[in-house]
Amino acid sequence: MSMYNMLLLQDMVGWVGIEAGLFHDYTMMLLCLITVGFCLFLYFMVSSGAYIIKGYSSSDYLEFTWTVVPAFLLYSLGVPSLYLMYFMEGASKYDLTLKVIGHQWYWSYELNDFNSVVEFDSYMVNLSDLGVGDFRLLEVDNVVSLPFLSKVRVLVSSGDVLHAWALPSLGLKIDACPGRLNFMNVSCLRPSLVFGECSEICGVNHSFMPIGVEFVSWDDFLSCYGS
The missing domain is CATH 2.60.40.420 (Cupredoxins -  blue copper proteins)
Structure with missing residues (x-):
């Protein structure tokens, strides 16, 4: 159960809760990686000077990257999300x-x-x-x-x-x-x-x-x- 000043999720006692907790941790890991990568990209662009920033305004490689990478991230979130959704429905036989x-x-x-x-x-x-x-x-x-x-x-x-x-x-x-x-x-x-x-x-x-x-x-x- 939730306790005072508790920051993380509760200790799960069922398979659905365990799978949901793992999906939560996986999602937070992706968000942290995206945030760190975006900050590093901004730092590189700012520290490299206006000349290099201007060169990226018509880069086919950059346009390909910012199209494929978000699609891959959405796919990596969608597959475990669908698995968890069907896992929560469970079996057709009950005790x-x-x-x-x-x-x-x-x-x-x-x-x-x-x-x-x-x-x-x-x-x-x-x-x-x-x-x-x-x-x-x-x-x-x-x-x-x-x-x-x-x-x-x-x-x-x-x-x-x-x-x-x-x-x-x-x-x-x-x-x-x-x-x-x-x-x-x-x-x-x-x-x-x-x-x-x-x-x-x-x-x-x-x-x-x-x-x-x-x-x-x-x-x-x-x-x-x-x-």
Whole structure:
């Protein structure tokens, strides 16, 4: 989770977040190389004098370079971006399906993979009810438990206005739109407790819609919901 004075991205616990973090680092590396190269080019042009600058005004080689190099840079960004986009869609087979409904200002969850439907609401814990070590504005009364090292399909919708179900530690964010069912894939690599918040302005209590998801083993998951 994000900490005070944190400059970098959060430690990712899912493959999507790891791939997104690698793409972010790769993009920042290209931006740094472009900035340094442009500064060196300006320094060379200015230090070489007006005579050489005038000679570059009709250079075919220069025109070829500033056409091919940006095209290559865009290609080098587009290919991993498309790969990441299709990677986020994930596989077509899932181990579990979780349905998420956004409300003003709480979340409703539903699991239909059991003999009986498991559904519950999740509200933020009031400040007066927080215990020692709890996180302000992030703790919820009902944490969602999901199995780690499993493919979980999350169906997201809204019962009133626009919301957004986001888990930064997994690199995931999806809009909850009224009358529309969006989906995404959630997969965690290790037992974790991740937090998120509604990432779409949805009213006066928008800042008080935290998300809590705990990734546990299959045995603990079945003991929690299987009965």
